[in-house]
Amino acid sequence: MNIESLIAEAKQARELAYVPYSKFKVGAALLTESGAVYRGCNIENAAYSLCNCAERTALFKAYSEGEREFVALAVIADAPRPVPPCGACRQVIAELCPSGMNVILANLKGDVKIVTVSELLPEAFAAEDMHE
Numbered sequence: 001m002n003i004e005s006l007i008a009e010a011k012q013a014r015e016l017a018y019v020p021y022s023k024f025k026v027g028a029a030l031l032t033e034s035g036a037v038y039r040g041c042n043i044e045n046a047a048y049s050l051c052n053c054a055e056r057t058a059l060f061k062a063y064s065e066g067e068r069e070f071v072a073l074a075v076i077a078d079a080p081r082p083v084p085p086c087g088a089c090r091q092v093i094a095e096l097c098p099s100g101m102n103v104i105l106a107n108l109k110g111d112v113k114i115v116t117v118s119e120l121l122p123e124a125f126a127a128e129d130m131h132e
């Protein structure tokens with residue numbers, strides 16, 4: 001699976017977004033070590049703080065199906081620049097994905113920016129920091 005294909009998966013996922021409030025559809029696609037792809041879209045709620053981003057939808061779907069080895073995550077939206085994940089998603093990505101994993105940020109215009117998990121959230125607190 002190459003970068004373009006993973007972005008295409010994220011674009012497909014984006015079509016399923018539930019966004020009556022922001023009207024801002026986001027899609028994500030998470031590639032696992034075994035080659036499986038988990039898609040996610042953002043799902044909003046009248047209680048705004050319950051809105052779930054595309055990235056977290058994809059990660060939670062994959063993790064809850066038993067997946068543990070993640071190799072890349074693509075995110076796409078119709079934005080002026082490659083869509084930047086929110087702080088909550090950065091924290092969840094840092095918790096569940098390897099620090100050197102690539103996160104592919106894209107928009108519908110074809111702009112792509114690739115960053116690592118640790119670039120998105122340097123010095124993130126994680127499970128291994130909790131006990132000696």
Ligand SMILES: O=c1ccn([C@H]2C[C@H](O)[C@@H](CO)O2)c(=O)[nH]1
Binds near residue numbers: 019022044
């Ligand atoms: O990386 C991002 C940025 C935003 N959103 C969602 C949250 C909300 O539903 C809408 C507007 O912020 O887009 C995502 O899903 N992922």
Ligand SMILES: [Zn+2]
Binds near residue numbers: 085086089
């Ligand atoms: Zn988010």
